[in-house]
Amino acid sequence: MFGLGRPTRRSPAPRPQAVSVNGRELPLTIREHARATRMTLRIEPGGHALKLTIPPGLPSPEIDAFLTRHHGWLMTRLARVPDTGPLAEIGKITIRGVVHRIEMTGKLRGLAEVTEIDGEPVLLVSGNPEHAGRRVSDHLKRVARAELEVLVAGHAADLGKKVRSISYKDTKSRWGSCTSEGNLSFSWRIAMAPDFVIDYLAAHEVAHLAEMNHGPNFWATCKRLCPRTDEGKRWLKQNGSRLFAVKF
Structure with a gap:
């Protein structure tokens, strides 16, 4: 059975x-x-x-x-987000809101350098083409640091607040952050945005030193520091994904 x-x-x-x-x-x-x-x-x-x-x-x-x-x-x-390829193939990068043509210099060493050739903004990049992404991202990190540290210092002084530290990361979900201890962090990709957007981001995070929330008082403080807050916020909402899409 x-x-x-x-x-x-x-x-x-x-x-x-x-x-x-x-x-x-x-x-x-x-x-x-x-x-x-x-x-x-x-x-x-x-x-x-x-x-x-x-x-x-x-x-x-x-x-x-x-x-x-x-x-x-x-x-x-x-369809609104471009499927970008390597920078050396694309041949251009946006710096502080301005499109720059990427030109490989053929030199093995040296930092990337912004110049103008025949009236066109150009970013001169050394090294092999396969290393262009790293060279360009290094340049954007330097731009972000130079711009944001000045803006943050100015906005913090206006509020009478102290910034403990500033760090730069390649974040994928947020443009910046601020802790109650005064530690600020920014995505260096913001260096590709126009100047008024960079200023808005700096003001946004500094405003958190006074208001650790997104309530009415926070936005009032942010707008006092950066009158173009609404415009900067709108620009990031409309174009932020495009900056995150760039492959380095």
């Missing part, structure tokens, strides 16, 4: 790890959140990856169906 035995338990279907949109293969990070009651899809700054937050234990078929329903939305949103 043959026994029936135990039924074989099927392994759950694998969750998707990437999504193809407009010819781009975008990595997909799926995170379960205990308080999530629905799925939330987010395009990471720069348009290089996707993040999906889901309720715990959600089966893969529901995730697949959700991604299918939102494919059109992804196509529309990602």
Whole structure:
């Protein structure tokens, strides 16, 4: 007599790890959140990856169906973010809101240098073409440091506040931060934005030295330090992803 035995338990279907949109293969990070009651899809700054937050234990078929329903939305949103290639191939970079042509000097050493050739802004870059990204990003870090340290010092003096330290990072989710101890941090990619946007970012983080929130008093302080606050905030909202999309 043959026994029936135990039924074989099927392994759950694998969750998707990437999504193809407009010819781009975008990595997909799926995170379960205990308080999530629905799925939330987010395009990471720069348009290089996707993040999906889901309720715990959600089966893969529901995730697949959700991604299918939102494919059109992804196509529309990602069409606004350029899929950039290596800087040496693109041949241009924006510095303080001004587009500069990248010209390789052929020299092995030397810092990148801004100049003008036949009336056109040019960034002279040494080293091999495959190292252009690192050389250009190093230049942007120097620009960010030079601009922000002066602006931060001025705004802090206006508020009568002290800044303990300033650091520069290649953050992917925020342009700046401020701690209650007076430690400020900025994304050096802001060096690609126009001067009034850089000033807004400096004023924004310094204003947090007086108001560690985003309430009415904070925005009033920010606007007092930087009259073009609304314009700077709007510019970053409209163009920030484009700056994050640049590959170095």
